[in-house]
């Protein structure tokens with residue numbers, strides 16, 4: 243699913259001083275794997291996720307997504323990839339305010355290749371256990387529920403790859419556990435899932451754990467045999 | 475369909491911040507309301523002028539031929555025209571020009587005194603062929619009209635306007651009585667229906683009609699005409715008839731190129747339109763002011779939308795993250811701007827119509843407005859919305875999604 247090699251990301255401050263966020267990162271993630279990327283704050287996790295999610299481009303290095311070299315894709319091409327191949331879950335949920343759960347789940351369909359399908363959005367809300375709350379405004383939902391809506395939204399265009407950047411970061415441990423349990427279920431349905439976290443307990447949910455330190459991959463631990471189809 | 479759904483979702487943001495939406499609409503509403511109110515008053519005035527003009531000339535489906543190279547200002551009169559247009563010219567036109575329903579001859583003069591016993595009043599005197607009255611929509615109130623026989627026999631008979639009757643025959647039946655004009659006696663055989671006021675409010679009823687032959691032989695002793703009126707079979711297509719008339723008259727008057735015509739053709743419709751369509755400077759200034767107000771409304775839309783774009787960075791980031799292209803975002807905000815401006819324009823049209831109707835009714839004019847004015851006003855609003863939505867939409871489209879989603 244993901245093959246990256248010698249990936250570098252360098253930001254530049256206003257005065258021109260370079261800030262290296264990723265230094266020579268290389269790894270592969272097979273179809274159907276459930277991987278966590280763990281690291282301290284500022285270690286480069288979000289920088290890596292933004293590139294994996296085609297929100298950002300690497301300064302150098304190669305990124306193959308499902309065998310397709312997307313490193314040099316332009317904004318429009320990356321928008322298309324985000325729409326068709328990638329589902330995103332954020333730490334702060336990022337739901338549209340003053341909008342119902344159902345409408346939030348529908349948003350990706352507005353930019354996808356299929357016609358808007360309300361029943362599908364509803365089915366996804368049921369899948370994440372929120373069928374009853376579909377018509378509720380997001381402000382009426384708890385943090386854990388909001389994150390589930392965000393996960394349902396990420397699934398709306400059937401992406402094979404689901405990326406979550408600290409999805410439990412704003413949740414209490416119980417809600418965090420249930421979100422991780424949900425991601426594990428989705429993994430069992432055959433999706434490739436990458437979760438970023440700074441928390442060891444959260445990282446322990448995955449079959450495989452990449453440790454990132456100061457922009458380099460420090461360790462790559464395979465904890466269990468992946469239920470996915472590929473090899474690591 | 476799906477794009478429409480995307481936009482309808484987008485436009486709910488207008489409802490989420492109603493106060494801001496109202497402010498965004500306000501400038502456009504005021505500008506468009508002023509524009510529409512003015513167009514209503516302008517069009518009513520135009521139509522009222524046209525109506526008064528038609529009331530004066532009686533008809534629009536004619537060509538008037540006057541002697542002289544250029545049409546006289548105001549009404550031609552025996553004392554002001556050169557003696558080039560003859561009775562024989564009129565006859566020749568009847569015989570030689572196609573597309574003509576009727577030809578009428580006129581020999582007229584103004585400010586003549588009509589007298590009855592010790593009373594006297596100033597009148598406009600028209601010597602006419604018998605078909606002239608009907609052609610110009612003059613109707614008899616009582617008595618009878620002038621006939622071809624009156625013209626043929628050079629009869630000393632007259633049809634008078636109601637003002638003349640009121641001045642000379644108060645409380646008396648004028649029919650059969652003799653009035654004197656320039657010491658020539660005329661027997662009154664009919665009284666006209668009133669025509670009221672012409673443009674400027676002057677009365678059109680102080681008038682006396684006599685047979686053109688009588689005017690020429692008994693009163694003025696002149697053999698030339700002040701006007702020949704030609705009624706057209708096809709009033710919407712006057713050009714061929716006008717060309718034929720010109721050709722016949724030039725030949726009869728022995729004019730060869732490069733000699734200029736010694737007569738001129740005029741159409742009352744064209745004249746009326748010219749009079750009615752003269753925009754006052756005030757109207758033009760006010761139109762300019764309304765358009766400027768609308769444009770200022772556009773700048774209000776722009777600044778409030780720029781604020782909205784900053785506030786909605788996160789929403790923009792989300793949409794971008796789930797697959798919206800820059801163009802999708804651009805389109806969304808453009809449509810929002812256009813929709814707000816459209817609504818503002820629509821409200822403005824309604825307010826302007828209300829104001830315009832009030833203003834015209836107050837001036838005793840029937841309100842009138844061209845549909846095209848409304849279409850133009852709405853198009854102007856949408857155009858202003860699109861134009862001034864451009865910068866906010868561009869800013870929205872170029873919001874960095876990573877920045878927008880952080881934190």
Ligand SMILES: Nc1ncnc2c1ncn2[C@@H]1O[C@H](COP(=O)(O)OP(=O)(O)O)[C@@H](O)[C@H]1O
Nearest residue numbers: 253254261263282283284285286287288289290
């Ligand atoms: N847009 C940016 N401009 C400059 N420096 C940045 C920018 N984004 C991230 N960084 C820096 O890059 C490093 C990695 O950041 P990030 O990828 O957000 O780490 P993490 O998500 O692990 O906390 C940090 O030092 C951060 O300050």
Ligand SMILES: [Mg+2]
Nearest residue numbers: 284287288289
């Ligand atoms: Mg981060």
